[in-house]
Amino acid sequence: MVYTSARDLDFQVSDLSPLPRPHRVLLTTPTHFDVEYVINPHMSENVGTVMKDVAFQQWKALRATYTALDVSPSVLNGKSGLPDMVFCANQTLPFYQPDADRRGVVLSRMHADERSDEVPYYADFFEDQGYEVERLPDDIDASFEGMGDAIWHPSRYLLWGGYGFRTSPDAYQAISDLLNVRVVLLELTDADYYHLDTCFCPLDEDHVLIADDALNDEGRALIETCFDTVIEAPDNEARHQFACNAHCPDGKHVLIQEGCEGTTER
Template sequence: MIYQTPDALDLQLDRIPSLPPPRRVVLTTPTHFDVEYVINPHMSENVGAVNTDVAWQQWKALRAAYTALDHTPVLVNGQSGLPDMVFCANQTLPFYDPASDSKGVVLSRMHSEQRADEVPYYARFFEEEGYAVDTLPEDLDADFEGMGDALWHPGHHLLWGGYGYRTSPEAYEALGDLLDVPIVALRLVDPDYYHLDTCLCPLDARHALVAPEAFDDAGRALIDALFETVIEVPDHEARHQFACNAHCPDGAHVLIQEGCEGTNAQLRNHDFVPVELDTSEFMKSGGSVFCMKQMIW
């Protein structure tokens, strides 16, 4: 079932099957990271502006943060000619079926031709990791950008799906059939928030960070209906500091771009622990913490 309006919502979170949290984190080396083209508003002033030495240090700090939180990094090598491959949340949607103890991945269909060649590298990676590799139907004319737009609700077999810029709404019909999962589809209405992971950050089953300006009224109502506590992020922190592109891997610590003072204060008020990281070089290409990782079982 695809839910796009609050009136249609007949879900009760406590009746949705549970989903164990993934414990491993995929990180892709930034060997070839740069801004070489413009496919989102954040890149427009930054072509050729990446300091690669600084980017490497920032990436290593992210890797160390996950290691410190007991999430084992699994590394993929970035490839020449694919400067955005480091944003490894975008090329796939990993999934796990507790009933059959099986794991798989749905490959993305990248909206931008500049990124299409990233996907086969991740297909091979997941095959080597023992994942069943699935694709959207060949006859479906739709884009889909993995966990840039499709987010698992923490602890539950429920998918949040953003559409409007990089992912087509028709992709969620196919995903719902393929994965037998309910999907809450949210229309994105501001090009600065071109992926769902730039404006919605589920922290745990009850809490989420949200950039309200990214959604229409129906989208905000759907989020309010399924998260007990919605933490609204100041617009300048969401839009310019990628505060909602944070990641909470353990329900307690929130890895977030440094300097998001208003967001961090709210996180602490709700008993979360902000872990500030500098991802400023990667923000030049339109991504921060969440974009730079992929969680797997």
Template structure:
């Protein structure tokens, strides 16, 4: 049930049971956001360059955009000494089981030592909210970075999983066992696209944004099997403006870094409404809209 290569009898993600889309947005304040180390190529040359007041305004605009879309917004305070905690897609994988009407999260195992102390803060938040909290089995090796690499197929109980940089492919077998869902695992081989959410944005059950050169042949074939419409993002907008780190919370509006003019045009042609936002301070650290939130039920 973890698929890494295409084959004739491969089921489609839409064959999986339906699930409601999540409607709770969790954001983390940038109170301690900074660049104090380098753990991805985008951070190179940006240590100490964050303008904190600008970052706060950009974060507030993102929060306002979700509020304007009638999303249920929750805020976690950033912690001192954890400058990347604002990128709260990475520390957990939320899930929902409609058969038991239960929501939960699987905690991440962060790849970089600098980020490992972020996870307990989200464990405490979700535990306080009444979620079931799970850890990966100790016998399963390797790291896992939550919704940075594991993306739910919209409206269905199936996962897209990236591996190669921050998440190990063996983790997806454990997630399949724990959650009972198929996983379509995609190998990432360009360090600029170190998380799946930097090169793939799932918009609805049939449509996704992607940068095809971030994937190998098998990965591209799996994506072509899983989506009837793939919107290709040009290299500059993918690599430098993080266009694929966009987020579509409602199958209509796409929150995206401003300046992605070609991608915005493609989104309009496909029937979506782009909502451009300035996340330039966060781009310096290798993240944009999708990295800055986690969706839960």
């Protein structure tokens, strides 16, 4: 079932099947990370400006932080010629299906041709790890960018799906059918927030951090219906510092871009 309006919601989040929080995270090395082309507004003035040594040190600090939080990092080596492969949420949607006790991933169909060659490396990785690998049906002409746009509701079997810039809304009915999951759709309306994970960060079952300007009235109503507490990041921090591109791996600690003091105070 796919939902586009708060009026159509026929469930309470607390009544949905419990979903265990992941205890592992996948990181891709930034060895080949760079800005070589422009596929979102933030890249337009940054071609060739990546300080690779700094990026690698930041990546190592992130890996160490996950380890300290008892979240085990798995590492996939980046590949030459794929500078955006380091953004490893975008190539797959990992899932655990409680009613069938199955683990797997749904492979992405990248919107930009420059990124399409990333997906097979992730398919191979997850197959080697013993995950089931699912693909969107061939008869659906839809792009889909994994967990960049599809985000699990913490602790419940419910999927949030963003669309408008990278992922086609038609992809979500196929995913709902593949995984037997309810999907709540959020239309993205501002190109600065080209993925759902740039403007929507669930912290736990009841709390969510959002960039209000990224969403329309219907999207805000859906979020307010499904979460007890909605925290709005300041516009400058959400838009220019990616405050909502944060991660709360355990419901207690939030990994967020340095300098987002206005967000952390809320």
